[in-house]
Amino acid sequence: MTDWLQHWKDDATFWHMDTTNTKLLEFGACLALQKGDTVFVPLCGKSQDMRYFLEQQYKVIGIELSSLAVEAFFTENNIEYSMQKVEKFSIYDAQDIRIFCGDYFDLDATHLNAVRVVYDRGSLIALPADLRVRYAQHLHAIIPSGCQMLLLTRNYPQSKISGPPYAVSEAEVVQLFKGFKCKQLECFDDIQNEPKYQQVGADFVEKAVYNLQKI
Ligand SMILES: C[S@@+](CC[C@H](N)C(=O)[O-])C[C@H]1O[C@@H](n2cnc3c(N)ncnc32)[C@H](O)[C@@H]1O
Incomplete structure (x- = not known):
């Protein structure tokens, strides 16, 4: 079983890309997103694709196990955030983006009722x-x-x-x-x-x- 938290502690994030995924750029149009629509990014890490969605004026909801990853996303992209603990999650909020820090399998439909699109890379x-x-x-x-x-x-x-x-x-x-x-x-x-x-x-x-x- 992969120890994801340890990978983040060790800065061994071999999967992370510093640029927007080229397949998202190539095929994203098929999702027919409108400005203001909400994209769910499961197991989001500190993916730069979330930044791309924000730049396109979409809203983002992410879920990620590691608080190091979540905090790195906000600090590396110079985005100010607030954090509150609610039930099993630490919820990080900033303008147009919310990242749940916790286990994907603890999310339920009430967390995602605004979602129009899921992006899984x-x-x-x-x-x-x-x-x-x-x-x-x-x-x-x-x-x-x-x-x-x-x-x-x-x-x-x-x-x-x-x-x-x-x-x-x-x-x-x-x-x-x-x-x-x-x-x-x-x-x-x-x-x-x-x-x-x-x-x-x-x-x-x-x-x-x-x-x-x-x-
Ligand atoms: C291979 S990385 C991909 C990250 C991101 N999608 C990207 O493209 O950069 C998988 C991520 O899933 C997170 N993860 C693994 N299991 C999880 C779970 N049950 N709930 C939330 N996040 C999880 C890990 O911490 C890791 O950041």
Whole structure:
């Protein structure tokens, strides 16, 4: 089991990107967001994609286990925030953004009733298979019907190297998100840009983008 809090303490955040995800820039338009709409970013870390959403004048709700990550997001982006403890969460608020610090599985529908869109980069694939099932079931339970989702995944021969990030195939996405309409927008082999996977003899690293909608 990955010790995420330790990763943050050790500053070993290998997944973090300092720039907006290029697939969000490429495919974000399919979400048909309007200014003022709310985007939910599960397992958000200190993702710069949240900053991008704010710059586009959307509202953001995040959930993240590590307070180091949450506080780093605000301080590194020069955003003033307040914090209050409510039940199981420390809730960090700033203009147009609220980040719940706590366990994703403790969120309920009342926390997310304003959400129009879910953005998942590095969240589903951060979890081992049993937790991915719980993650998808829980998401279905807590977001409003009609919610759109942009999901980024990768798939590779899991026997060659362990996760995270874990390998997730298209068949698994379809199975996990049975309560959603599911459309794969892109899938390509990026093995030439993945030396770590080449070194262990993996012959493909497929990266995929999906547009889902809760039925
Ligand atoms: C691989 S990182 C991805 C972060 C972010 N989505 C990004 O693209 O940078 C996974 C994050 O999920 C957080 N996390 C893991 N399990 C969690 C849980 N049950 N509830 C809330 N956050 C969790 C970890 O602390 C970590 O920051």
